[in-house]
Amino acid sequence: MKISIRRSRRAAIAVALGSVLALTATACGDDGSGAGGDKGDEGSGKGKIVFWDNNGGVRTDIWKEIIADFQKANPDIKVEYVGIASTEYQSKVDTAIQGGGLPDVGGVGAAMLAGFSAQKALEPLDDRLAKSSLSGKLNENMVDSLKAAGGGDGTLYSIPTSANNGVLYYRTDLFKKAGLDEPTTWDKFYEAASKLTNAKKNEFGYTIRGGAGSIAQALDASYGQSGITSFWNGDKTTLNDPKNVAALEKYAALYKKDTPAADLNNDFTKMVAQWDSGTIGMLNHNLGSYQDHVKALGAGKFRGIPQPVGSTGKRVQVSNPVDGLGVFKSSKNKDAAWKFIEFATSHAENSKFNKAAGQVPSNNDAAKDSWIAEAEPTKLAAAALTDGSTSIVQLPYYLPDWNTISKADNEPNFQKVLLGDMSAKDFLDTMAEQLNKAQAEWKEQNG
Numbered sequence: 001m002k003i004s005i006r007r008s009r010r011a012a013i014a015v016a017l018g019s020v021l022a023l024t025a026t027a028c029g030d031d032g033s034g035a036g037g038d039k040g041d042e043g044s045g046k047g048k049i050v051f052w053d054n055n056g057g058v059r060t061d062i063w064k065e066i067i068a069d070f071q072k073a074n075p076d077i078k079v080e081y082v083g084i085a086s087t088e089y090q091s092k093v094d095t096a097i098q099g100g101g102l103p104d105v106g107g108v109g110a111a112m113l114a115g116f117s118a119q120k121a122l123e124p125l126d127d128r129l130a131k132s133s134l135s136g137k138l139n140e141n142m143v144d145s146l147k148a149a150g151g152g153d154g155t156l157y158s159i160p161t162s163a164n165n166g167v168l169y170y171r172t173d174l175f176k177k178a179g180l181d182e183p184t185t186w187d188k189f190y191e192a193a194s195k196l197t198n199a200k201k202n203e204f205g206y207t208i209r210g211g212a213g214s215i216a217q218a219l220d221a222s223y224g225q226s227g228i229t230s231f232w233n234g235d236k237t238t239l240n241d242p243k244n245v246a247a248l249e250k251y252a253a254l255y256k257k258d259t260p261a262a263d264l265n266n267d268f269t270k271m272v273a274q275w276d277s278g279t280i281g282m283l284n285h286n287l288g289s290y291q292d293h294v295k296a297l298g299a300g301k302f303r304g305i306p307q308p309v310g311s312t313g314k315r316v317q318v319s320n321p322v323d324g325l326g327v328f329k330s331s332k333n334k335d336a337a338w339k340f341i342e343f344a345t346s347h348a349e350n351s352k353f354n355k356a357a358g359q360v361p362s363n364n365d366a367a368k369d370s371w372i373a374e375a376e377p378t379k380l381a382a383a384a385l386t387d388g389s390t391s392i393v394q395l396p397y398y399l400p401d402w403n404t405i406s407k408a409d410n411e412p413n414f415q416k417v418l419l420g421d422m423s424a425k426d427f428l429d430t431m432a433e434q435l436n437k438a439q440a441e442w443k444e445q446n447g
Contacts (some may be wrong), residue, residue: 002152006077009153010097012050019442020432029152031236036344038329038330038331039255039329040123040190040328040329040330040331040332041310041331041333042333042334042335043330043331043332043333043334043335043336044286044333044335044336045076045077045333045335045336045339046076046077046336047076047077047078047333047336048077048078048079048080048333049077049078049079049080049103049104049105049331049333049336049337049340050079050080050082050103050104050105051063051067051079051080051081051082051103051104051105051106051340052082052084052089052092052093052105052106052107053082053083053084053106053107053374054084054089054106054107054108054109054112054323055085055086056082056083056084056085056086056106056287057083057085057090058084058288059356059357060081061356062282062352062353062356062357063081063083063353064081065352066343066344066349066352066353066373067079067351068334068374069343070332070340070343070344070349074343077336077339077340079340081423082103082235084179084386086157087212087213088111089107089112089337090115090403093106093116093121094115094119094165097116097119097121098439102121102328102330103328103330103331104326104327104328104331104333104334104336104337105325105327105331105337105340105341106328107323107324107325107326107327108147108157108158108325108326108360109158109321109322109323109324109325110146110149110158110322110323110324110397111149111321111395111402111403112145112403113149113150113151113157113158113324113326113397113398114149114151114397114398114399114400114402115149115400115401115402115403115404116326117155117157118151120329120406121328121329121330122157122158122326122327122328122329123157123326123328123329123331123334123358124155124156124157124159125156125157125159125327125338126155126156127327128338129156129159132342133330133342133346134159134342134345134346134363136157137293137294137363137364137365138239138345138362138363139160139163139362139363139364139367140362141362142160142163142322142324142362143156143160145160145163145319145322146158146159146160146322147238147326148394148397148398149321149322149398150398151398151446152398152442152446153446157326158324158325158326159324159325159326159341159345159362160322160323160324160362161323161324161325161344161345161350161354161361161362162286162322162323162347162350162357162359162360162361162362163320163322163323163356163360163362163385164286164288164320164321164323164359164360164378165175165286165287165306165317165320165360165381165382165385166217166220166306166307166317166318166375167284167286167287167288167290167304167305167306167307167381168183168189168282168283168284168304168305168306168307168308169282169283169284169285169289169293169303169304169348170183170192170281170283170302170303170305171280171281171282171297171301171302171376172300172301172302172303173300173301173302174281175192175196175281176250178192178195178196180192180195180196182303182305183212183282183304183308184308184309185308185309185310186308186309186310186311186420187224188308188313189282189308190250190254192205192282193205193206193258193259193281193282194258195255195415196258196281196282197258198429201279202251202260202279203279203280204258204259204279204280204281205254205259205261205280205281205282206254206258206259206280206281206282206283207259207260207263207266207271207274207275207280207282207283208251208254208255208259208263208266208271208418209263209266209268209271209284210255210257210263210264210265210266210414210415210418211264211266211267211270211411211415212263212268212407212411213407213411214411214415215267215407215410215411215414215423216318216320216395216406216416217335218248218251218252218414219318219393220240220284220307220317221247221248221251221284222239222244222247222248222251222318222428223244223245223247223317223318223393224247224301224308224310224315224316224317225247225250225251225308225310226241226243226244226247226310226316227243227310227312227314227316227318228243228244228393229309229316229358229380229391229393230393230394231280231318231394231395231396232439234297234397235436235439235440235443236375236430236432236436237296237435237436239431239432239435240425240428240429240431240432243290244428245424245425245428248368248398248417248424248427248428249423249424251426252417252418255418260274260280261276263418264415264418264419268285268289269279270288270369271283271285272285272292272293275293276292276293276296276297277296278296278297284307286320286359287304287357287358287360287377287381288357288358288359289358289360290358290375290377290378291356291358291384303376303377304377304380305377305380306380306381306384306389306390312390314389314390314394315384315389316388316390316391316393317390317391317392317393318392318393318395319392319393319394319395321395321397322361322362324346324362325340325341325345327341336360338398345362345363345413346363347363347365347366348349348366350362350363350366351363351365351366351369351371354366355369355371355375358375358377358378360378360381360382360385367382378395396439397434398442399438399439400438400442401434401436402438403433405431405434405438406431408432409431410427410430410431410434413430413431414427
């Protein structure tokens with residue numbers, strides 16, 4: 001199946017245009033921003049700025065707290081908060097780039113960075129960072145990750161706020177009762193998934209992500225088992241390597257055998273809520289849901305550990321996108337927008353944000369704060385990323401159409417795999433063909 005990547009993205013933008021008027025009405029203030037091609041202005045450094053949160057609802061409370069702190073320290077600046085669900089954020093920004101109504105500042109994570117920068121919607125931030133109090137204070141790996149994701153020219157368009165990491169949460173009480181070892185290897189993971197399942201009692205060993213956001217989890221399971229450590233072999237992706245095909249077949253076979261049938265439509269909120277209900281043994285998610293599990297189950301009934309290791313004894317996982325904040329080029333008040341980013345990523349505020357989010361701080365001083373050691377999954381995840389035990393398969397976030405390929409184009413196909421209507425090989429071959437074409441186009445445009 002051949003799909004034009006450029007046509008795919010244009011179609012996504014066209015669909016998004018339907019909501020532009022409502023979006024503009026809520027997001028544009030008196031000195032609000034325009035469309036992606038506008039050059040904007042530095043502004044007075046005072047007045048109102050509009051901030052779009054790329055994980056609205058989930059992060060609303062902590063952002064409102066940070067905004068209150070900022071406005072207390074900067075009484076001449078008012079921040080208008082607009083919370084947008086993570087599943088809707090890219091289409092909302094694409095809509096505003098085309099039709100107007102962009103905010104001054106907004107969440108710009110690695111996964112969507114290339115698409116926005118390719119449309120010339122973001123302000124380069126290298127010079128601002130170099131002259132800032134943040135210079136030398138941010139995690140270099142996170143900064144480099146965002147530079148690499150920006151489209152290939154090494155420009156920094158987003159200031160990192162946090163890094164996430166995949167976590168395998170498991171019910172320590174259920175494992176102990178069943179006499180199971182901790183699921184530190186993929187073999188132990190599958191053994192536990194089977195042994196903890198009793199469908200007649202509505203008890204299952206695992207909950208799988210079949211809805212929005214399913215592709216990253218599926219790729220984590222594929223590369224984690226296959227042990228392949230690079231996404232590319234020359235100009236061709238390793239995605240459909242026979243080892244990855246076999247791994248995905250085994251993983252997808254868990255559906256309805258060791259998982260609930262309702263998992264077909266699981267996004268992360270449904271999946272987390274289902275696991276927190278108390279009858280499922282294991283859950284793959286990330287650090288962000290840790291506090292939800294503590295509230296639902298209590299800290300003594302579960303652990304969150306790094307992903308299982310494969311047969312080689314090495315842990316392999318796909319990269320989790322670094323999250324960050326960017327200034328939109330069309331902002332009429334870039335100076336004030338930058339002040340907000342500086343404040344939000346300062347030691348105290350970055351620590352406060354990541355403690356609430358359960359993620360790894362970007363500010364080096366914040367990463368040394370005591371709460372890191374107290375939140376075990378965050379501590380273990382941070383260690384796994386730095387102690388040499390983990391190989392990271394870097395996903396091609398720099399491709400402008402990565403988000404479209406990995407979400408709109410292939411999430412429905414993954415559901416077909418779970419239902420048995422499409423083979424794992426056909427699914428991976430289809431996605432690989434799209435990615436190889438996108439990579440060729442990107443190399444042609446970027447030399």
